[in-house]
Amino acid sequence: MAPKQPVILVTNDDGITAPGIKALVEAVRSLGRVIVVAPDSPQSGMGHAITITNPLRLIKVDVFEGIEAYQCSGTPADCVKLAKDKLLVAPADLCVSGINHGSNSSINVIYSGTMSAAVEAAIEGIPAIGFSLLDHEYHADFSAAAHFAKIISQQVLQYGLPDGTLLNVNIPKLPLKHIKGVKVCRQARARWEEDYDKRKDPRGEEYYWLKGKFIVEDKGQDTDEWALHNSYISLVPTQFDMTAHHAIPFINNNWTLDAKTR
Amino acid sequence: MAPKQPVILVTNDDGITAPGIKALVEAVRSLGRVIVVAPDSPQSGMGHAITITNPLRLIKVDVFEGIEAYQCSGTPADCVKLAKDKLLVAPADLCVSGINHGSNSSINVIYSGTMSAAVEAAIEGIPAIGFSLLDHEYHADFSAAAHFAKIISQQVLQYGLPDGTLLNVNIPKLPLKHIKGVKVCRQARARWEEDYDKRKDPRGEEYYWLKGKFIVEDKGQDTDEWALHNSYISLVPTQFDMTAHHAIPFINNNWTLDAKTR
Numbered sequence: 319m320a321p322k323q324p325v326i327l328v329t330n331d332d333g334i335t336a337p338g339i340k341a342l343v344e345a346v347r348s349l350g351r352v353i354v355v356a357p358d359s360p361q362s363g364m365g366h367a368i369t370i371t372n373p374l375r376l377i378k379v380d381v382f383e384g385i386e387a388y389q390c391s392g393t394p395a396d397c398v399k400l401a402k403d404k405l406l407v408a409p410a411d412l413c414v415s416g417i418n419h420g421s422n423s424s425i426n427v428i429y430s431g432t433m434s435a436a437v438e439a440a441i442e443g444i445p446a447i448g449f450s451l452l453d454h455e456y457h458a459d460f461s462a463a464a465h466f467a468k469i470i471s472q473q474v475l476q477y478g479l480p481d482g483t484l485l486n487v488n489i490p491k492l493p494l495k496h497i498k499g500v501k502v503c504r505q506a507r508a509r510w511e512e513d514y515d516k517r518k519d520p521r522g523e524e525y526y527w528l529k530g531k532f533i534v535e536d537k538g539q540d541t542d543e544w545a546l547h548n549s550y551i552s553l554v555p556t557q558f559d560m561t562a563h564h565a566i567p568f569i570n571n572n573w574t575l576d577a578k579t580r
Numbered sequence: 581m582a583p584k585q586p587v588i589l590v591t592n593d594d595g596i597t598a599p600g601i602k603a604l605v606e607a608v609r610s611l612g613r614v615i616v617v618a619p620d621s622p623q624s625g626m627g628h629a630i631t632i633t634n635p636l637r638l639i640k641v642d643v644f645e646g647i648e649a650y651q652c653s654g655t656p657a658d659c660v661k662l663a664k665d666k667l668l669v670a671p672a673d674l675c676v677s678g679i680n681h682g683s684n685s686s687i688n689v690i691y692s693g694t695m696s697a698a699v700e701a702a703i704e705g706i707p708a709i710g711f712s713l714l715d716h717e718y719h720a721d722f723s724a725a726a727h728f729a730k731i732i733s734q735q736v737l738q739y740g741l742p743d744g745t746l747l748n749v750n751i752p753k754l755p756l757k758h759i760k761g762v763k764v765c766r767q768a769r770a771r772w773e774e775d776y777d778k779r780k781d782p783r784g785e786e787y788y789w790l791k792g793k794f795i796v797e798d799k800g801q802d803t804d805e806w807a808l809h810n811s812y813i814s815l816v817p818t819q820f821d822m823t824a825h826h827a828i829p830f831i832n833n834n835w836t837l838d839a840k841t842r
């Protein structure tokens with residue numbers, strides 16, 4: 319219907335061969351011209367890393383039938399930056415990242431490579447969405463997630479997003495018929511209570527390996543954690559302005575920053 | 581004066597041997613019991629990466645005279661997590677990260693390893709500050725930055741920070757006498773206009789190397805960029821709740837998310 323076909327950039331952090339990105343490509347391919355630029359290997363937990371001190375490789379691959387696709391040696395954020403500079407003549411109309419194998423709800427947005435790609439696109443002024451399924455399995459069932467990824471992508475193409483925002487969408491591990499719908503939420507207050515296993519390597523040297531327990535400290539019913547635990551998809555509008563605006567008067571009113579006289 | 585000596589965790593992203601962390605240790609050592617846990621190699625641009633799929637090494641080192649110090653094979657966020665789980669009996673009273681060799685103002689907060697350590701500490705409920713000097717030189721003059729790092733750390737120990745917030749402090753490259761003071765600011769809207777150099781390796785294969793130009797799109801006089809360009813230290817209260825709260829009604833009022841009926 320649209321006068322010109324939208325350009326949709328697809329990326330992820332599980333790597334270009336992950337089933338989750340294949341499900342996402344299939345979900346959005348009818349909505350516009352799709353171009354895929356994704357890491358050549360898994361990048362989970364990379365946060366918003368970008369590659370400064372190393373060269374990057376970008377190789378055209380034939381992974382998705384009839385879709386222009388590239389694998390990149392860098393992080394998810396590198397993929398978005400390289401795509402914008404070297405592959406796209408005009409900014410993409412939409413960037414979708416995922417579908418991640420595992421949750422990126424609440425505080426996980428901070429650690430997430432999936433979300434870092436979407437954040438990078440949003441910084442560039444491209445409407446962006448990160449999709450994550452609450453299932454770590456390699457061969458998870460992405461069908462319900464893909465169904466909603468298409469619907470939410472259509473909404474963003476149609477209505478856009480407020481300036482400086484992107485979406486963090488998490489899908490519960492449920493069959494389509496048991497998903498109650500989509501809730502627009504805030505990020506729950508939560509954290510990982512870390513617990514490192516102390517082990518010895520074959521040479522007898524100590525090393526540590528991260529385990530951890532996810533603790534939701536937030537009792538609100540307007541959070542992503544609440545939505546996911548109640549069979550809803552959570553959709554959190556997310557921003558890259560990290561200013562704690564409410565803390566500015568606290569500091570100005572209480573602190574002594576006339577520093578030179580000390 | 582305080583009834584018990586505060587515990588101050590010091591980390592950075594330039595690595596434990598960088599002059600910037602040495603300046604920071606010297607700046608805060610008179611304020612409490614200092615413990616250093618820092619990466620064993622430079623980690624710039626790592627964003628909020630955490631190490632999940634690899635073991636971590638933690639080695640006690642003698643780098644700062646009279647100070648308990650450890651080098652870690654992980655990222656800045658790993659250092660904070662490991663310190664909390666394995667080295668500290670009670671949560672630290674303050675975590676300071678830096679002094680970074682180079683700016684972490686405005687959007688750089690997203691890419692910054694220095695700030696990721698401070699964010700990780702804040703998630704754990706530890707008051708935290710990231711310090712960065714606008715000078716990339718290895719042998720930069722950290723004296724003015726260290727002077728203000730001590731003063732700002734004192735204020736945080738005395739007054740605390742609002743729940744869920746930390747500080748992003750950037751110091752202009754100026755001698756102490758030319759610094760006009762500290763401004764409490766918001767994060768400027770800015771971005772890196774990327775530009776990748778396309779090169780060929782010795783085997784004739786193409787690779788890309790990131791260059792980039794920093795573009796400040798924000799004309800506000802209440803931003804960190806404005807402060808730094810006008811000879812002030814910028815202090816941005818920062819939060820890890822990335823929800824774009826203002827976008828929630830926009831989506832609820834405009835979108836059709838009653839998805840199942842389609």
